[in-house]
Amino acid sequence: MEDMPMPHTIPFLKVRNLETRYGQRVIMRNISFELKKGEICLIIGGSGCGKSTLLRYMIGLMTSPPGHIFYQGIDFALADPIQYEQISQQFGVLFQSGALWSAMTIAENVALPLKRHHPLHPDVMTDLVSLKLALVGLESYKDLYPSEISGGMRKLAGLARAMILDPNILFFDEPSAGLDPISARHLDDLILNINRSFGTTMVIVTHDLESIFKINSRVIFLDAETQSILADGLAKELRDHSDKEKIRKFLSFHSDR
Ligand SMILES: Nc1ncnc2c1ncn2[C@@H]1O[C@H](COP(=O)(O)OP(=O)(O)O)[C@@H](O)[C@H]1O
Numbered sequence: 001m002e003d004m005p006m007p008h009t010i011p012f013l014k015v016r017n018l019e020t021r022y023g024q025r026v027i028m029r030n031i032s033f034e035l036k037k038g039e040i041c042l043i044i045g046g047s048g049c050g051k052s053t054l055l056r057y058m059i060g061l062m063t064s065p066p067g068h069i070f071y072q073g074i075d076f077a078l079a080d081p082i083q084y085e086q087i088s089q090q091f092g093v094l095f096q097s098g099a100l101w102s103a104m105t106i107a108e109n110v111a112l113p114l115k116r117h118h119p120l121h122p123d124v125m126t127d128l129v130s131l132k133l134a135l136v137g138l139e140s141y142k143d144l145y146p147s148e149i150s151g152g153m154r155k156l157a158g159l160a161r162a163m164i165l166d167p168n169i170l171f172f173d174e175p176s177a178g179l180d181p182i183s184a185r186h187l188d189d190l191i192l193n194i195n196r197s198f199g200t201t202m203v204i205v206t207h208d209l210e211s212i213f214k215i216n217s218r219v220i221f222l223d224a225e226t227q228s229i230l231a232d233g234l235a236k237e238l239r240d241h242s243d244k245e246k247i248r249k250f251l252s253f254h255s256d257r
């Protein structure tokens with residue numbers, strides 16, 4: 001028993017010596033970091049360095065051998081089907097495009113994970129969907145189709161859908177990509193509000209410096225050249241004090257605010 005860590009000392013998420021790859025082609029090696037519950041972690045780095053790939057491993061779309069990814073102490077690769085379901089139901093994912101079904105209304109899109117995992121009385125589902133749409137400011141658009149709303153609104157609808165099962169951890173892939181600056185900053189605000197209100201742990205892949213400094217939390221910098229994490233720290237501290245020029249340069253370009 002003495003060796004058993006107390007539950008509150010188990011990191012919420014632990015990545016240990018993970019290698020990401022496509023077939024024989026290794027993208028990143030020795031990826032190790034831990035996240036506490038409620039923490040926001042920005043995965044940053046140049047285009048094509050492997051940020052989205054890392055996210056795919058973390059949400060189980062790509063699998064690693066055992067011993068590399070743990071959720072609340074459970075090895076993701078060794079989880080039995082029930083544990084796997086329990087873990088993955090705690091995930092909410094906002095993909096780059098918003099990834100809505102074009103033949104379904106906004107409300108139907110948001111209801112989809114609920115229907116799949118927790119079919120409830122239709123009235124209850126309607127209420128839950130309305131609640132999440134209200135959270136992102138889209139309640140009055142619920143009966144429209146994705147093609148009838150703006151790109152920014154589609155992202156918000158994707159976020160409402162990612163939150164419908166009250167996830168403990170939200171993953172975002174380039175949330176501000178393709179958005180006008182006002183919509184992008186609005187989404188940053190919403191992300192921060194959700195984190196503060198619900199204590200949702202967040203992993204955000206981005207290379208948008210405006211977002212990085214608006215959210216201003218921990219960043220993990222992936223570097224294609226060394227195929228590894230080059231820095232792990234607070235955005236502004238790394239920009240001003242990192243001993244690596246590459247990090248300071250990446251974070252300084254356009255970030256003089
Ligand atoms: N499905 C895939 N099959 C093979 N290689 C891929 C695939 N997706 C991405 N890659 C390659 O993996 C590297 C990392 O890609 P990615 O994770 O998308 O980078 P980022 O999200 O940081 O821009 C890139 O060189 C990319 O070309």
Ligand SMILES: [Mg+2]
Pocket residue numbers: 051052053174
């Ligand atoms: Mg990407």
